[in-house]
Amino acid sequence: MVEVTLWGALGQLAGGKSKVEVEAKDIRELFRKLAEQYPGIEPWIEKGIAVAIDGTIYRDTWSKELPKGAEIFLLPRLAGG
Amino acid sequence: MNFDPRFSGRKFASVGTRPIRPDGIDKVTGRARYGADFNMAGQLVGRILRSPHAHAKILKIDTSKAEKLAGVKAVITAADLPDLTDGDAAMYDVLDNCMARSKALYDGHAVAAVAAVDASTARQALKLIQVAYELLPHVTDVDEAMKHTAPLINDTIFTEGLEEKPVKPSNVTKRSQFGHGDVHQGFGHADFIVERSFKTEQTHQGYIEPHACVANVSSDGTADLWVCTQGHFVYRQHCAQLLGLEASKLRVTSSEIGGGFGGKTHVWAEPVALALSRKAGRPVKLVMTRDEVFRASGPTSATSIDVKIGARKDGTITAAEATLRYSSGPYAGTWAEIGAMTAFACYKLDNVKTVGYEVLVNRPKTAAYRAPSAPMAAFAVESAVDELAKELGMDPVEFRIKNAAQEGTRSSYGPVYGPIGIGPxxxxxxxxxHMKAPLGKNQGRGMACGFWFNFGGQTCTDLNIGMDGSVSLAVGTVDVGGSRASLSLVAAEELGIAYEQVKAVVADTSSLGYNDMTDGSRGTFSSSMATISAARNAIKILRDRAAQMWDIPVDDVVWENGHAIAKGEKYGNLAALSLKEIAAASGKTGGPIAGHSELVADGAGVSFATHICDIEVDPETGAARVIRYTVIQDAGKAVHPTYVEGQYQGGAAQGIGWALNEEYIYGKDGRLQNAGFLDYRIPVCSDLPMIDTQILEIPNPNHPYGVRGVGETSIVPPLAAIANAMSNAAGVRMTHIPMSPPRVLAAIEAEREGRA
Structure with a gap:
């Protein structure tokens, strides 16, 4: 079980929660279970969500494992120049 | 992918050296081919008709006279670019921006286009197109656009991100919020509070090369696009989607690029050129004029930002808060959101809150500009931080050091930081x-910090070893700042050969797998990771071929310094085989030798910079001149230090222009008044001092060499560093960027007269 912190807009789609607990071993499973639990989040996952694991931001590596006790933070997927 | 990206701490032979860039000679001799330098047999000239109105309904477009003009081969309107976006709102906006549908949303919005046998005929044809407009009220100012009384730009937009769903449409497309702690409580513990409002005007990326392309759509459904872009694979995806083409049948070749800085991450005229070619049945070259580049390709946001920061007497910041309003042109964006995330990222804060508002205005569609949104937020925050240090009687550097984020700090945008470089x-x-150098009359020194995320992304690379032992490296990330040199160094490092043995090229979209574009400071970070991976794959094959040549097991062959070596005493008489020798024998050991890599380069490390700036202000005119400038930035590992320094200097130069001169000036009619480099003045060499640089190397743990992105962070601190220098030189706190002579003079006079 990992604790996942959601940013504001995503939290609104999870019933106003800023943190949720999800049983997931990697980012792919995390997204799948979040979409199951909170269907409103699914379109955001499709558009792109970044996942910060202990401060390192991952945008596309859905196979990235979520270590036990790691800080998992969801962030908007941003553009660069 | 089976590739370990972790930092290994290896010693380098090639990486970190400064060889001449492989594209240098062609560029200085004029042989390099940019977007407009490509030609195809029978090509036509494309030209676009643009709205002269800031906001207008398009009632009717009559193209009949233009179509009858001799030499005109195609005329198109939005009807020739039907909506194929299938509910993808962002792509629909891109389509509408390329060619207006029901409304012209800004001065310069494309409404029709022609392809003719020559430029003169094309221009004549544009004049024959009759567009009936119904003028609508417009708004170009970000604060004005937020008012309830402002003209609505899109009545289907209801603000996202509010606790209660709004019942009325608005020009505010989205509200976002970040932070932690309790700012109200934090301000209660403050002994000093600074609260200020700031504005920054809209600027253009100012790339010297205008957008240019040659499109050729064949009757068999295949197409070619030669184009100046930061991301030809992304252009392929977007153009294919907008025109209903199969991506694999559209081959996009990127030209050399005369600057992009985020502005060439977005299609503007390319779908129009393809649509013209499809209709005319001939190739079409479309080159934007400078006027079109300014009026119709992506500038950055104009902003309005309120900042409040409180600190205790001992210099500890107790709370920080900002409200950021960013214009996004007439289409929804996420620019304020990025500003809200980056604003306080340099600091260790227990109580922080940022709120961003995305605001529609009748200006061109906002595009990314080098660390998009961060410079404006840093201007506001770093100005307030400097002022707070003054109120506390603290040295501005010491005050920042005391409050700087460090490993383990919860960032203002959420996650806890790993190893970071703001403190160093x-x-x-x-x-x-520089900090101790004496200053003269009317001179002042300022400093400021900046943050940018840096990104990685999808990357694909091929490394082919010729039979003569030379190595060709095919990458899919466009070289905007010297990456072909950097990537050649990386290939040479891995293979253990000389830099001169490697030739890197940017391959077209039919030659490699998909690559994300060169943005987010990802070019060298991502493609170096893929190059390392491809080289290591090639080395596996080289070892295997050497084993065949020696007739020994491959496990007994190691690769060292560009040679296969048979390890173990039993092979004592076997001379090492060089890469060249193995390559020469490749035809008899299994054929060509190559290494391929496709990966997602993730885990790009965040980046910080501190800039120091001295300016001299003429109190009679308000004109300011930068007389000394220093950039200090963490690069993780500088693969080619000269080009890292170039990125630092380039970001500072652009920031200096933004801080002192550059701005979009709109008339009351909503038309852009200064769409040219005579009236929109970017700095030239004679305006700038030599920009000094200091590269710090705090390795990124998520890259084998420790590389971080370096391209963007350097534009984040200059606006604030110069504003802080201005405050010290002229005794006025400038809250409006650019600090152009009239604005500075007005502030000096107001200060003299006690009106400040």
């Missing part, structure tokens, strides 16, 4: 000789 850049600034 500040410590380096503190001891830099």
């Amino acid at each position: 850049t500040l410590e380096a600034a503190k001891t830099h000789p």
